[in-house]
Amino acid sequence: MRVLMSLLLFGMVAVAAAEDEVKLKNGDRLSGKITGLAGGKLTIETPHAGPIKVDWTQVVSIKTDAPLKLKLATGERLEGKVAPGADGKIKVESAGAAAPVEVEYPKVASINEPPTAWHGKLSAAAKATDGNTHTKSFLIAGEGTRETDLDLLLVRAIFRYGETSHVITERNSYGLGKYQYKLSPAFYVYGSEELLSDKFKDLSLESITSAGVGYVFLKQAEIDFSVEAG
Secondary structure (H helix, E strand, O other): OHHHHHHHHHHHHHHHHOOEEEEEOOOOEEEEEEEEEEOOEEEEEEOOOEEEEEEHHHEEEEEOOOOEEEEEOOOOEEEEEEEEOHHHEEEEEOOOOOOOEEEEHHHEEEEOOOOOOOEEEEEEEEEEEEOOOEEEEEEEEEEEEEEOOOEEEEEEEEEEEEEEOOEEEEEEEEEEEEEEEEOOOOEEEEEEEEEEEEHHHOEEEEEEEEEEEEEEEEEOOOOEEEEEEO
């Protein structure tokens, strides 16, 4: 019985020791598992109260038992166990590193950021008529974007085809690849490559390379207004 109780106590101590710890400016301490930092909010999964979000500006120290993935405001990424550092900094102990890296709390932009996802759309349309003349046509268009705090990648493709009485009347395609690097939330530089092909304009494959600068005046869910020069 004593052996069993000792094992249970040892297990409880081991679990407690494995918890992450967050200390706030008001002196409060939170224990649990740090799951992420996004939008200025640090999320801690606690054993009894569930997930708790606290303002990152109110955090004075964190200590973890497992590695975290940190992304800095500069775009630099660090991964390792985290502990309080000197002068109120975060100390990141990366596996295999010669020495820990210390960074200031305001310079940490996110923790355990999910992988950047692609978003896009695909559309298709077709039409056919039958009478004195037989016509058919179709259109396929697709677009994909991947955006982070630092950059944006856009890929677009369009293909059109049409024929009348089994004679081709339209066949063209268009492709675009564009990369934007953000110098600020509104100001960016870009480079793009366009490919065009049109059977009836004698364009087997034409390429247009562009580069320049752009400024975003308004960007919302349904509105994206920007001006480019290049």
